[in-house]
Amino acid sequence: xxxxxxxxxxxxxxxGKTTFVNVVTGVYRPDEGEIYFENxxxxxxxxxxxxxxxxxxxFQIPQPLEDLSVWENVQIGxxxxxxxxxxxxxxxLKISGLYDKRFYEASKLTLIEKRLLELARALAVKPxxxxxxxxxxxxxxDEIKRLGDLLVKLNNEGVTVxxxxxxxxxLLKYVKRLVVMNMGYIIADGDPQEVINKPQxxxxxLGKMMVRS
Numbered sequence: 405x406x407x408x409x410x411x412x413x414x415x416x417x418x419x420g421k422t423t424f425v426n427v428v429t430g431v432y433r434p435d436e437g438e439i440y441f442e443n444x445x446x447x448x449x450x451x452x453x454x455x456x457x458x459x460x461x462x463f464q465i466p467q468p469l470e471d472l473s474v475w476e477n478v479q480i481g482x483x484x485x486x487x488x489x490x491x492x493x494x495x496x497l498k499i500s501g502l503y504d505k506r507f508y509e510a511s512k513l514t515l516i517e518k519r520l521l522e523l524a525r526a527l528a529v530k531p532x533x534x535x536x537x538x539x540x541x542x543x544x545x546d547e548i549k550r551l552g553d554l555l556v557k558l559n560n561e562g563v564t565v566x567x568x569x570x571x572x573x574x575l576l577k578y579v580k581r582l583v584v585m586n587m588g589y590i591i592a593d594g595d596p597q598e599v600i601n602k603p604q605x606x607x608x609x610l611g612k613m614m615v616r617s
Contacts, residue, residue, distance in 0.1 A: 410559045412579035412596065413568045416609050420588040421568045425535045429461050430454040441533065455485035460531035464538045466518035470511035474502055474521060477510050481525035492528050500524035500554070516547040534558070536567040540574050552578045572600070584609060
């Protein structure tokens, strides 16, 4: 991984994509090996400290605190990571496009807005590495474009993005690099258009998707 990468991560269910994110972000501890971020070992750090050094994520299923406001949801994440800065909450809400709805209850948001709230919570800690887990699942084409364009903007401003997604056609419109996992291993990595045409990728993932459809 290189600074300012915009990586798409795909693979069949159970291939290890989310587990990889969980290990890097401190949800799980690795059984062996070491993880480094910007030359600092992080695999023994608690989650809030990993967050504090600039690694953030969204989750596949948005789980806002629905009785709280949009602002409070973002602020809680900000406090958890030890930032506790009103300016970062405000900035995250403006970047995500939710500032005008900052006093809405989270339960009143649409699906795209809940996805943006997940993103705003991640942005409030000013990440340098951002993981996204199926962030466009269930969205319309215009909503996918809204999110995709926002991610491109963040990447251009210096955030390294790793985006897990089953919607490969959406992913390919935005990412600079594509990584494919299968059974816990990387089986392809490189230019997106070249990677999706590799026989091992078609056999392990894309071919199965076409059979199901």
